[in-house]
Amino acid sequence: MLESFRKRLIIFSRYPESGTTKTRMIPALGSEGSADLQRQMTDYLVSKVKTFTEQRLLAVEVRFEGGNERLMRQWLGASFTYRHQGQGDIGRRMERALADGFQDGYTSIVIIGSDIPGISSAIIYQAFEKLKKNNLVLGPTGDGGYYLIGMQKAEAFQAYPELFKTISWGTNKVLAQTMAAANQLGIGYALLDTLKDVDRPEDLTVWNRALRYESDSTAKKRISIIIPTLNEANTIEETISRLPKSEQVEIVVVDGGSSDGTAELAREHGVRVLSTAPSKAGQMNAGAAEARGEVLLFLHADTRLPEKFEEKVLTASARQGFCSGAFSLGIDSEDRGLRFIERVANWRTRFFKMPYGDQALFVSRKLFHEIGGFADYPIMEDFDLIRRLKRKGTIIILPELVKTSPRRWQNFGVFKTWLLNQIIIGAYFIGIPPQRLALWYRREKGRGVPKNKD
Helix, strand or coil: CCCCCCEEEEEEEECCCCCCCCHHHHHHHHHHHHHHHHHHHHHHHHHHHHHHHHCCCCEEEEEEECCCHHHHHHHHCCCCEEEECCCCCHHHHHHHHHHHHHHCCCCEEEEEECCCCCCCHHHHHHHHHHCCCCCEEEEEECCCCEEEEEEECHHHHHHHHHHHCCCCCCCCCHHHHHHHHHHHHCCCEEECCCECCCCCHHHHHHHHHHHHHHHHHCCCEEEEEEEEECCCCCCHHHHHHCCCCCCCEEEEEEECCCCCCHHHHHHHCCCEEEECCCCHHHHHHHHHHHCCEEEEEECCCCEECCCCHHHHHHHHHCCCCEEEEEEECCECCCCHHHHHHHHHHHHHHHHHCCCCHHHCEEEEHHHHHHCCCCCCCCCCHHHHHHHHHCCCCEEEEEEEECEECCHHHHHHCHHHHHHHHHHHHHHHHCCCCHHHHHHHHHHHHHCCCCCCCC
C-alpha cells in the first residue's frame, strides 16, 4: 500500500457560498443551487479519500477559497489540514501549494480538483504509484485541461515553477502547454485516465450519471470480488458470467493496461473496471481501496468459484477468531500429474494454513487495510500476505474446490512448474528479495514458454 506520512494529497475547493460559487452554473441552477452543487461535489471527493485518511496512508490538506478555516473545518471535519489558496492565478496557487508541501517535508504531492465525478480512490492510489517512477503525473480532462497534478523530489522543485508559467489557464491548451513545458525542461511525466469535469450546465449530465451510479453501488455490500487482469480476454467473460448478480456482491475488475480488450469486455458485463499500472499487488490494493464489501475476495481471472460460494465465505468469516480464508485447490484438467499436485497442494494448505492466490483468498476489509494490504512485490505477494495474516487469527480452509486453469502448468510443464515453485518458496524463506526472485522466475519460465503464452 502507500507508505504513510511522506505523501500529501491536496484538494483544491471553495466554500459553498451563494452567488460566488460555480458561477457558470447559475443560469441553470440559480445561486443557491450552484453553491449546493459545489458542496455535493466536494463531499463526493472527500468520500473517496476516507480510506487513505482512516488508515493513515497519506496526509490530506484542503486549499480553499471563500469562507475561512473554521467554516471549512465545520464542513469537512478535523481529519484534514486547511490553508487558504492565496493570491494569483490557478498556476501560482498550485505552485505555492507544492512548494509549501515540499517545505513541510513531503516527498510526493498530488493536487486534485473537486469537480470530477469520475474520480476514485483507485485513481488517487495510481497517481502516487506513478510518482515512484516519474517526477510528474497529470490527469487529463476531456476539455484539454487536467484534474490532477502530482510531483515528487523536492530537491528538483526549482525547475518545476516553469510548468505553471505561460500557461493559458481556463482554455483547452492547458494540458498540451504543460506537457510541452515538461518536455522542454526534461521532466519525465505519466498520464492517468481522462475524466470529465463539471464546469458548465451541459456538464450536469456527467454529474447526474455519477450520482446514479453511486446510489446503486453504495447499498451495503457483504462481499467484494476483486479480479486483477492483464490481457485476459479469453477468460474474463466466463469468469464474470459465473458470478452471482446479487445486490450484496460487487465485482471490481482492476486492469493493468491490457491490449486485448479485457477491460472493455468486463465493462460490457456491467461490472466496475478500474485501471492501474501492471502490478498484481498494486492492482489488488487499488481494488481493495475502492471496494465497499465487508469481506474482500481476491479472484484470479482464470479461476472459477464453487456454487454458493458467498454462503460459504460469509459463514467462515463469522467464525470466532477468523482473520482470512481460502478454498481448496482444484485444477481444471484430468492430467494425472495435476491431480497429484492438487492433492499435495491441499494437504500443504490444510496442514500449514498457507493457501495461495489461486485459491481465492478472502479477508475482512478492515483487517486487510489494518495490516497494509499486499506488499509491493512482483512475486510472492499472496504468500507474504498470508504470513502476516496468520499472526492476527485463524486461517480457514474451506473444503469446496475452486477450479483454476491448468495453463501455467501446461505451458512450462507440470513437473518443471511444480519444482520451480518449490525453489522459489525456499529461496523466499532464506531471504532472497522478491524482486530478484521475479527476474529469475521469468527467465526460467521464458526458456520453456513461447513468447505469446502466459
